Amino acid sequence: TANGVNALLLNTTGNNNTANGVSALQNNTTGTANTANGMDTLLNNTTGKNNTADGSQALNNNTTGINNVGFGVNALLFNTTGNLNVALGFNSLLQNITGDNNTAQGVNALSNNTVGNNNTANGVQALSSNTTANYNTATGYTALYSNTTASGNTANGDSALYSNTA
Numbered sequence: 001t002a003n004g005v006n007a008l009l010l011n012t013t014g015n016n017n018t019a020n021g022v023s024a025l026q027n028n029t030t031g032t033a034n035t036a037n038g039m040d041t042l043l044n045n046t047t048g049k050n051n052t053a054d055g056s057q058a059l060n061n062n063t064t065g066i067n068n069v070g071f072g073v074n075a076l077l078f079n080t081t082g083n084l085n086v087a088l089g090f091n092s093l094l095q096n097i098t099g100d101n102n103t104a105q106g107v108n109a110l111s112n113n114t115v116g117n118n119n120t121a122n123g124v125q126a127l128s129s130n131t132t133a134n135y136n137t138a139t140g141y142t143a144l145y146s147n148t149t150a151s152g153n154t155a156n157g158d159s160a161l162y163s164n165t166a
Contacts, residue, residue, distance in 0.1 A: 007036075021056075041070075044080075058087075092121075095131075112148075 002008035007019035009026045016033045019025035023043050024036035032049045036042040041053035043060045051068045053059035058070035061078050068085045070076035075087040077094050085102045087093035092104040094111040101118045104110035108128050109121040119136045121127035125145055126138040134151045138144035143155040145162045155161035 004039075089124075 002019045004021045004024055006023045006026045008017060008028060010029055012029045014028050014031045017025055017028060018035045020037045021041060022039045025034060025042045025045055027043060028045045031045050031047050034042055034045060035052045037054045038056045038058060040057045040060050042051060042062055045062045048062050048065045050066055051059055051062060053070045055072045055075055057077055058075040059068060059079060061080050063080050065079055065082050067083055068076060068079060070087045072089045072092060074091045074094055076085060076096055079096045082096050082098050083100045085093055085096060088105045089109060090107045091111045092109045093102060093113060096113050097115060099113050099116050102110060102113060104121045106122060106124045106126055108125045110119060110127045110130055112128060113130045116130055116132050117134045119127060119130060122139045123141045123143055126143045127136060127147060129146050129148050131148050133147060133149050136144060136151060137154045140157045140160055142162055143160045144153055144164060147153060147164050150166045153161060153164060
């Protein structure tokens with residue numbers, strides 16, 4: 001199902017897709033079971049499957065990533081091949097490219113993560129500076145905010161472990 005200018009424009013054999021919005025799933029060719037709601041959502045998806053994007057440019061650069069969920073403007077914007085990620089909120093998991101199994105809830109949560117895996121951020125700007133670190137959990141406003149590469153940390157509460165880098 002396609003509603004909007006250029007929605008599912010290049011689809012060839014992909015099935016069970018839903019695209020609502022200008023250029024939603026525009027470059028999809030064989031990807032299946034994707035849902036895109038909003039302008040430029042899942043725009044560059046080609047073969048990725050089982051993805052859900054809701055909000056302008058959510059999962060915009062996804063190409064082959066599977067089982068991702070992006071709700072909010074720019075959620076998982078730069079994800080290309082990352083799998084099993086959930087981003088809820090404006091700019092959540094914004095820079096994620098190949099990271100897998102990440103969950104971000106809140107404005108700018110895990111927004112700078114690029115290749116880090118198995119991270120969970122709940123709260124505005126939680127784990128916002130994380131780039132490559134793995135297995136971190138941050139709950140609360142700006143929890144683990146400064147952490148970039150250190151793995152295996154848990155922070156609970158407003159600004160908990162804010163300056164942590166190790």
